[in-house]
Amino acid sequence: MTRQAGRALAIWLLAMLAGAVIVWNSRFSADMSFFLPAKPSAEQQVLVDQLKEGVVSRLLMVAIAGGDAAQRAETSRKLRARLEKLPEFVSIQNGETGSMNADRDFLFNHRYLLSPAVAPERFTVDGLRESIANSIDLLASPAGMMLKPLLPRDPTGELVELISGLNAGAQPNARDGVWASRDGERAMLLIQTAALGSDTDGQERAIGLIHSQFAEAAPGGRLSLQLSGPGLFAVKSRGTIKSEVSLLSTLSTVAIVAVLFFVYRSLRLMTLGLLPVVSGALAGVVAVSLAYGTVFGITVGFGSALIGEAVDYSIYYFVQSGRLGVNHWRARFWPTIRLGVLTSACGFGALLFSGFPGLAQLGLYSLSGVVVAALVTRFILPPLAGDNLGMRDLSHIAPRLKSGIALLQGLRWPILLLALAAATLLAVNRDRLWHPNLSALSTVSAADGEIDQALRADISAPDARYMAVITAPDRESALQAAERAGQKLDRLIVDGIIGGYDSPARFLPSEAMQASRRASLPPTAELQARLLAAQADSPLAAGKLGGFIDDVEATRSQGRVSRESLDGTGLALAVDSLLLQRPNGWSVLLPLRPPGGDKGVDIAIEPVRAALAGSGALFVDMKNEFDTLYNDYLHEATLLSLAGFVAIVGLLAVTLRSPQRLARLLLPLLLSVVLVVAGLHLIGQQLHLLHLIGMLLIVAVGSNYALFFDDASQSTRRFEDFDDATLVSMAVANLTTAIGFGTLALSKVPVLHAVGVTVGPGAILALLLSACFVSRKGRA
Amino acid sequence: MIKRLFGCIFLLALAIPASAAFDIGQLMGELAKHKGGRAKFVEKKYLAILDKPVVSTGEMTYTAPDRLEKRTLTPKVETLLLDKDILSIEREKQKLSINLANQPEALAFVDSIRGTLSGNRAALEKNYALHLAGNADKWVLTLLPSDQKIASMVQRITVTGSKNQVRVIEYLQADGDRAVLNIDPIDAK
Numbered sequence: 001m002t003r004q005a006g007r008a009l010a011i012w013l014l015a016m017l018a019g020a021v022i023v024w025n026s027r028f029s030a031d032m033s034f035f036l037p038a039k040p041s042a043e044q045q046v047l048v049d050q051l052k053e054g055v056v057s058r059l060l061m062v063a064i065a066g067g068d069a070a071q072r073a074e075t076s077r078k079l080r081a082r083l084e085k086l087p088e089f090v091s092i093q094n095g096e097t098g099s100m101n102a103d104r105d106f107l108f109n110h111r112y113l114l115s116p117a118v119a120p121e122r123f124t125v126d127g128l129r130e131s132i133a134n135s136i137d138l139l140a141s142p143a144g145m146m147l148k149p150l151l152p153r154d155p156t157g158e159l160v161e162l163i164s165g166l167n168a169g170a171q172p173n174a175r176d177g178v179w180a181s182r183d184g185e186r187a188m189l190l191i192q193t194a195a196l197g198s199d200t201d202g203q204e205r206a207i208g209l210i211h212s213q214f215a216e217a218a219p220g221g222r223l224s225l226q227l228s229g230p231g232l233f234a235v236k237s238r239g240t241i242k243s244e245v246s247l248l249s250t251l252s253t254v255a256i257v258a259v260l261f262f263v264y265r266s267l268r269l270m271t272l273g274l275l276p277v278v279s280g281a282l283a284g285v286v287a288v289s290l291a292y293g294t295v296f297g298i299t300v301g302f303g304s305a306l307i308g309e310a311v312d313y314s315i316y317y318f319v320q321s322g323r324l325g326v327n328h329w330r331a332r333f334w335p336t337i338r339l340g341v342l343t344s345a346c347g348f349g350a351l352l353f354s355g356f357p358g359l360a361q362l363g364l365y366s367l368s369g370v371v372v373a374a375l376v377t378r379f380i381l382p383p384l385a386g387d388n389l390g391m392r393d394l395s396h397i398a399p400r401l402k403s404g405i406a407l408l409q410g411l412r413w414p415i416l417l418l419a420l421a422a423a424t425l426l427a428v429n430r431d432r433l434w435h436p437n438l439s440a441l442s443t444v445s446a447a448d449g450e451i452d453q454a455l456r457a458d459i460s461a462p463d464a465r466y467m468a469v470i471t472a473p474d475r476e477s478a479l480q481a482a483e484r485a486g487q488k489l490d491r492l493i494v495d496g497i498i499g500g501y502d503s504p505a506r507f508l509p510s511e512a513m514q515a516s517r518r519a520s521l522p523p524t525a526e527l528q529a530r531l532l533a534a535q536a537d538s539p540l541a542a543g544k545l546g547g548f549i550d551d552v553e554a555t556r557s558q559g560r561v562s563r564e565s566l567d568g569t570g571l572a573l574a575v576d577s578l579l580l581q582r583p584n585g586w587s588v589l590l591p592l593r594p595p596g597g598d599k600g601v602d603i604a605i606e607p608v609r610a611a612l613a614g615s616g617a618l619f620v621d622m623k624n625e626f627d628t629l630y631n632d633y634l635h636e637a638t639l640l641s642l643a644g645f646v647a648i649v650g651l652l653a654v655t656l657r658s659p660q661r662l663a664r665l666l667l668p669l670l671l672s673v674v675l676v677v678a679g680l681h682l683i684g685q686q687l688h689l690l691h692l693i694g695m696l697l698i699v700a701v702g703s704n705y706a707l708f709f710d711d712a713s714q715s716t717r718r719f720e721d722f723d724d725a726t727l728v729s730m731a732v733a734n735l736t737t738a739i740g741f742g743t744l745a746l747s748k749v750p751v752l753h754a755v756g757v758t759v760g761p762g763a764i765l766a767l768l769l770s771a772c773f774v775s776r777k778g779r780a
Numbered sequence: 781m782i783k784r785l786f787g788c789i790f791l792l793a794l795a796i797p798a799s800a801a802f803d804i805g806q807l808m809g810e811l812a813k814h815k816g817g818r819a820k821f822v823e824k825k826y827l828a829i830l831d832k833p834v835v836s837t838g839e840m841t842y843t844a845p846d847r848l849e850k851r852t853l854t855p856k857v858e859t860l861l862l863d864k865d866i867l868s869i870e871r872e873k874q875k876l877s878i879n880l881a882n883q884p885e886a887l888a889f890v891d892s893i894r895g896t897l898s899g900n901r902a903a904l905e906k907n908y909a910l911h912l913a914g915n916a917d918k919w920v921l922t923l924l925p926s927d928q929k930i931a932s933m934v935q936r937i938t939v940t941g942s943k944n945q946v947r948v949i950e951y952l953q954a955d956g957d958r959a960v961l962n963i964d965p966i967d968a969k
Binding site: 136137138139140141148151152173184539540541544 | 823825827829830831832833834835836852855856858860869871879881957
């Protein structure tokens, strides 16, 4: 080994070592932050918070099937009792009565501090007369009969006022005293985990506990358990990504190693050939880790494509320099390869500017991987490999390739016609090509999605689509703001624009509100006198209302309702999930319910926005935000792809300095894109933004092959004189690239699958079509 | 033991009218022929806590065998609709829907009136011991709950009628309060 080689190797080893240390200390993640916006708007921030730590993201729905209704109900009770003891769960609801008693007692005991109807007017003679008459009227109704026992203590009907604001809407079915599915064949539970939605480990542990506790509660296997929820999706998706990352990388490595070995028939060359690949893959992870802190599993999964692309450079080097020697190779071929590296870099580099964090990572990973692989090939590989490569002669393959190319060149017109047909197909179906929303990128399988839908419908689980969000510096001002927004929302209920809303201030009013309600309550002597006057002609004599007077007096002297007063009730959970302490203050969520009935399940957005304007509350429609987010991504990906394309064209135009050569080089690439997209449409793939990125990569990666043909047409007089070794190296390099991207097509992760299924065939087509349309005349 | 003794007394009590000229089977047959119609109602609730009864009035529409609509007009407008097992109550802006299949006690209560209107003896006897007095022109059917849970809400339901038309339903609640529902057909068919 020469001194130069020794130095190169030493530098490379040091760099690799440093890289390994960085990778060792990197944080890897397979959660949904891959998809969440890097620079969210205020509305998107709400969406992100809800996905990461919102109550809905912590809900698991459980169904118990099999056996008979009594067995299912018994198991449901046992499971609830077991899970309730575990710190991993915040609440387990299965419809058992008794769990609501504490809530009702709390509401009744604090009704004069909690009821929105409590105001000075309500305790005047007229106010008392009217509200008590209302309560008596209510007794005429069957609904009122339940309230009869409460009448002497609550003649003004404050409990009714309190309860009427709560969600009286859809309650799950019940069988044998516990929740059941709509057909009654499954017992249902709704479980809230202590772990946040973004804590995939915690979710996995909670799900495991539910399964193990169920197995102990229902031995014998007659009953089965089905579970769904955002937590399960996160766990499953992580599992899929984890298993695929190693599977895909192994597959593509094994296939590429096999190809290399078949071509080189030399262990030494094969090992040397993988050097740039390993360096590139390591550099990719290092760059991402340093730039973003966290490396997404999907990014690493993209490695299998990078392997296929990065190995090309060493293939060119070994195959092309075998006959010419390294110095000639550098002079003759390196400029073409360098240009190819730059076009690839333009393609991947465009992604760096994406606000979709996953995409930006993929871009950085691939960009640094490809550049490092090329640099290692150029500077480290030659001194390491030495002058005597021992590369076997492959030129015997070339004549066969050339006759194949001649055959292809006879098909120019049919191919152009085919591309025209493909373009027409795409133009006609342009409205049906694209998947409309973000779910296109979700790793949740269709089957899991259906199970989730079914469970959700059976248990009437909240979907928390509409929300008003308030931020405030402290708890008291947050609650006061919630009360102000609540007054505006009350008017929307009256107008029938919304069906209702939840608010933490309903169970935990602000101190100011509690003080004002308490101040509305008259002292005992005063209340007695007013009651006597109010009830003079009423069938309900004032003398029977001693309990009412006592309770009012007790409220006047008792302390205020604090967050601690709620402990032990289900209402504490409701308040905690709607009133959140954040690093920089407090935030309040007011979930809004649609009006329901014939007015449908949607809320008219504009009137709500208008009503809340100026109150400091931000109205968010989660579905709308998701769709906007996806459309933003798609729009941005379109722009980035175009920018990447323009950069590639610009680079080529500047380098080639010939519009004719540029056109000849671009034509096969564009034809490949059209044919691949039409093919994807025909096999029923709905395109999403990663297909779009794939199109850019077809141009970025495919241009490498087109450049060699362009170079050949410039350097030789006739196509038949095309350098044999170059042709063979291109065929092998194309095969490895197709294997690398093609492996991604096997992935169940839509992000990887889309890129693989687009670029894999695209790369092959780019080579074939470049060969097909290469100038037959050669240099003039 | 005591329960069984009571059961024997009930059986005895039932055995006597059963052999009389007008029996439950005949009454049920008559009632089952009634295909429905509209009626005005006046309901008075006598509650211990109130010095005067609460009076409500309105209209009822019955469509055999399982649809009953009760529209209260005074003192407050309220619509109560029983369609199969779904009970919906609409009052002011509030709307409440209850699936009675989930509420066995409420279902038993509802079945007392629905079973009588439709002449469904099996449904009535599932939860009540039946006692009939009078003749076809003026009969009195008494329902005594056989289930402890229902008995803790209602002591006795007395239905008075003429031929296949129910005229008065009286509920005597467990706490001694009672409700009397007078039914006055608008267009008897």
